[in-house]
Amino acid sequence: MADRERRRVLAEFLRSRRERVTPRDAGIPAGPRRRTPGLRREEVAQLSGVSVTWYTWLEQARDITVSRQVLHSLARALLLSPAETRHLFALAGEPLPAPEAERRPGQGPGSALQQLVDALDPHPAYLVAPNWDLVAWNSAERGLIGDPADREPAGRNLLRMVFTEPRMRTLLVDWPGQARALLGQYRASAGRHIGDPSFGRLTAWLCAHSQEFREWWNTHDVAEFRSVRRAFDHPRLGRLVFDYVKLAAVDAPGTTLVSCMPTDEETARKLPELSAYGSVRADGPIGATGTTGATGASRPGEVGGTGRAGETSRANGAVGVVGVAGTDGGVGGAGGVGNAGATGPVEGAATAS
Known part of the structure; x- marks a missing residue:
């Protein structure tokens, strides 16, 4: 009937x-x-x-x-x-x-969804497509995993980042367990989008560039998303622990919103600093805000920018400390000047090698 x-x-x-x-x-x-x-x-x-x-x-x-x-x-x-x-x-x-086939090439998430992701800051949040392409992200997410905009468009994919970027193996606590869980969710999503060429291209690329992906893919394990706790060893802020929450974006079929909620007071306390770190990274190779320096110059011979004033005025306008030198031997910048004119300590000494 x-x-x-x-x-x-x-x-x-x-x-x-x-x-x-x-x-x-x-x-x-x-x-x-x-x-x-x-x-x-x-x-x-x-x-x-x-x-x-x-x-x-x-x-x-x-x-x-x-x-x-x-x-x-x-x-x-x-x-x-x-x-x-x-x-x-x-x-x-x-x-x-597949929703990707219905969107025009280059079409973004829409202003309302982008505003929602931004409004969740300083909690890390992002929009992800069914094939795990990152569609949008906020400053806190940028501070957590790096700026996806620094990658080529095809590289703005969580599976590619987790399985092929070496720093993700040190950022993610229990990398093998988390990576394998993500792969199981991806396989389940691929099964719901058979015939979508974006999944075929991504799977072939990952099999060619990651031995772990290739071996685990052949096990045919599948998993559905559930609220999960993930821990990170952040290079600047130390241990961060989040509960992941996933919501469907009804006006962008197939796209989901993922938000990270801190599980302890220590992680919650570090959120403004995480967001500020992400904002600094988006602005370019400049010094850090507050009491922790963001990454400075990343090209050989480049000079780190001037440190910004701290976001919280604990010492009547004490200045922000200087950003760390770039990874290729850039020179740390000078300490900034606070509202009261006190000069901050210089922690951005050169680390040329």
Whole structure:
């Protein structure tokens, strides 16, 4: 009974969409003496590359099989919106099309979602696509894992970062356990998006560049996301522990919001500093804020910028200390000047090697 009702609703939906599209909309001649509102069945069949008989059976709610390829063709012929396309697939009993295929190339998360991610700061937060591409992030997340914008677009992917960037192995406490759990979630997501080329490309790349990914992928282990506790050994702030919470972004199908909530007072106390560290990294190679220096110059021979005044005025305007020298031998900057004119201690000595 349920299957018969689903076919009936599908037939009614197709008829309503067909009657809405005019020949001019579809780019075909209208011809004389048209009595049918919208397109004729034979016109939809021709535009979709199927037989007239088969399409007629579909509108008659016959018990026939519809492939994903035909559904995509019907969606194009009937000029369906992304929401209508998902509805069509749902009525046909097929897995929903990959959201990536529905977004225009280069389309961002939308201003409202980006504002939400920013508003969660100083709690680390980010938006992630089904294939674990990072779509948006805030300053605290940047301070935690580094700035995704520093990577090429294809490298802004959590799986690529976790499995191929050496520093992630020291940042993540229990790297093997966390990495394997992420891979299991990724495999489950890939199973829901069979035919999406972005998953195939990413899986092939990871198998070629990570021995652990290749070995664990072949075990076929799957896992679903659940709220999980993750610990980090941050190079500047030490141990940070978060509970991860994941929410669906309804107005961006397939995209999810992940927010990190501190599990202890020590981590909560460090959040403003983590966000400030991320903001400094986004601004470029400058000195740190407050009592901890952010990374200074990262190119050989470059001079670290001037340290900023501390965000909290514990000593009546004492200055911020200087940023650390760059990893390739840059020179630390000078101490900044606080509101009261006191000069801060210089901790950004050169570390040229």
